[in-house]
Amino acid sequence: MQGGVGVWGPEGVKTERSNMSNRKTAKELLVDKGQLDDKVVAVRVGKSIVDLHTALDEATVVEPIRIGDPGALDVVRHSTAHVMADAVQRMFPGTKVTIGPCTEDGFYYDFDRPDGAFTDADLKKIEKGMREIVKANAPFRREVVTRAEAIDRFKGLGETYKVEIIEGIPEGEDISLYTHGVKGKEWTDLCAGPHVPSTGLLGAIKLTSVAGAYWRGDERNPMLQRIYGTAFPTQEELDEHLRMLEEAKKRDHRKLGKELDLFMFHEWAPAMPFFYPRGASVYNRMVDFLRGLYVGAGYEEVITPQIYDTRLYQTSGHLANYRENMYFGIPSDSLGEILGSYEEYQKKQGGKALGDKEREEFLTHEIMQARFAGAKPMNCPGHCLMFASRRRSYRDLPWRMADFGRLHRYERGGVVHGLARVRSFAQDDGHIFCMPEQVQEEISRFNKLLYRIYSAFEFKDVHIKLATRPEKRIGTDEMWDLAESALEKALIDAGLAYEITPGEGAFYGPKLEFHVRDALKRSWQLGTIQVDYSMPERFGLEYVGSDGAMHRPVMLHRAILGSVERFMGVYIEHCGGAFPLWIAPEQVILVTVSEKQTQYGQEALAYLRGRGIRAVADLSADKLGAKIRNARMMRYPYLGIIGDREAEGRLIAPRSREAGELEPMALESFADRILAEAVPGGTPPSNP
């Protein structure tokens, strides 16, 4: 009887009993209620999920979790990760195990393999080995052991990472081991569980990829080999998941950007997008849509410089907190000055060359001392200068300042990704300067505007995160208390559901993050609003209150699309490149059946354009089928087919991207229809 708490049950499943007779296993509780069947993978107790072997008080309310129930998938995947590690260690002796959790889409397990990376062929082999283990339908057993026992056991196996994990488990917590496999082929892992009762409950398995990952996510630690996989109860569900991945690949905005002539990149401006006319058209329409809404929402747009004296960033705190991500432009005068002082310094040092590190320190210092220009990574400091430029009254507040200025941020090489993470971009940025008592009202107004905009782009699923103070920050704890509670209160007042993410706030203030799910159920962070008491203080911002005294305004940083570039990337994938009529670069392409209709084609094109419709025409000598195919691939919302019949009757035979062929109609009616349909639409998003 190991650890003094358990006995082996009749089916080899370990049951646990305390000395007190009123304890039963979850399994026994289910049997008592007549709820045990072969689909049960675990039970829910309150908010947590535990496995069938867990000893519980007799009076505990347990709810069975069966295959297909929410929560079951995680248990299945986690158990599948164990089976994978088992297979891997069987096939690749000498490989050490570390951790293997489940993720949103599947699971992974990190290995330390002396022979280096796994190949795709290895994955196939491992999969096969896993299927055999599943087929054996062997039970998972849980046992609780003492710390010393656990350490002994894993030390004996040479599992140094496991030993490290055990040493990190706080005193008083159970140390549990899980073993699965048929006799003689058993495999044990340190794990908190829960796990399925038997490997036979594991369904369709697919190992998807292999990648490097640091031990404990720290880049100073050794790189491990991570194998990603996924598992579903049935092959059909796995196939559906794989089909979604394929669909995501097809919709990848980088691919569509190329195919649809939207944007490009060039290695001479890495991670900085170039928008072709079609892309620029969509981009500008997004921005113009916001500008239209800003009128009603009381925003005023400003235009601010691109490059500033470093003193600006000293004042704002960016130099101290954000320097690694900034570009420092050098006016040619300053370059001369720097080189001059470098030579002088060298002379003083007796002419000997400086070491790399010393030189870097010297030059960095000089750059910061000199009145160097840095490309702005954010608009807020510039806006503070505008606020401070003259005396402000409480009557002017709130002042809602909007700015679509370009920002430059030096992102580390490995993080840039298509339009989603770039080094040159614009935000639909805005800063609201207001009195402290106006903060709540402004947050509420912002929320309304945000939902209005998301619904126009047909993002229906929004979830909110409240990110609180990070370790590296400016401002006092009182300020942070105030700011965090203002955000939380606005959410509670609006009845919006949210999640708190501790330590994720900006260095100058806490923030709300608005995440949306796209058509493929992937989550993206778009909007944000941040409460900032620090920046106004650093810039000495003041306004005259109704009492005649000077007061400090609060600053709200806010964006709805976030980075316009990133939003465009997300939106391209959301709509699969099939832009709705209101935002499509071209709304109509006219297609002539033969060159006989060229003249009417040109007339119709001019007419549509005269009505303000974005139209193009394909008057080439291609056959109709080919022209339609080309137009379909470019995803024009409407095709206007023109043959002899249409040319004679001043008609258009429309073909809608969504609805297919339509009855021929008068050119004028066609134009009316397009104009009527070309409005931002959609139903308001839900907030579950």
Place this chain on the structure above:
RNA sequence: GCUGGCGUAGCUCAAUCGGCAGAGCACCGGUUUUGUAAACCGGAUGUUAGGGGUUCAAGUCCCCUCGCCAGCUCCA
């Protein structure tokens, strides 16, 4: 930045063991005058990312740099 992989025509991709750089699409010229997802014939297309090395010979092997991809880390 780290680990691994990749970089061949505008695009998608071939090129056996190190042995003549190729195909389709796009493009250009011609024929066809077409009714709802690809007409036909012909033509041009390259610093094989850049630099260096090994070799009689390098797209292919080695080194460096740049860029891209996946993941990690980061994401004010």
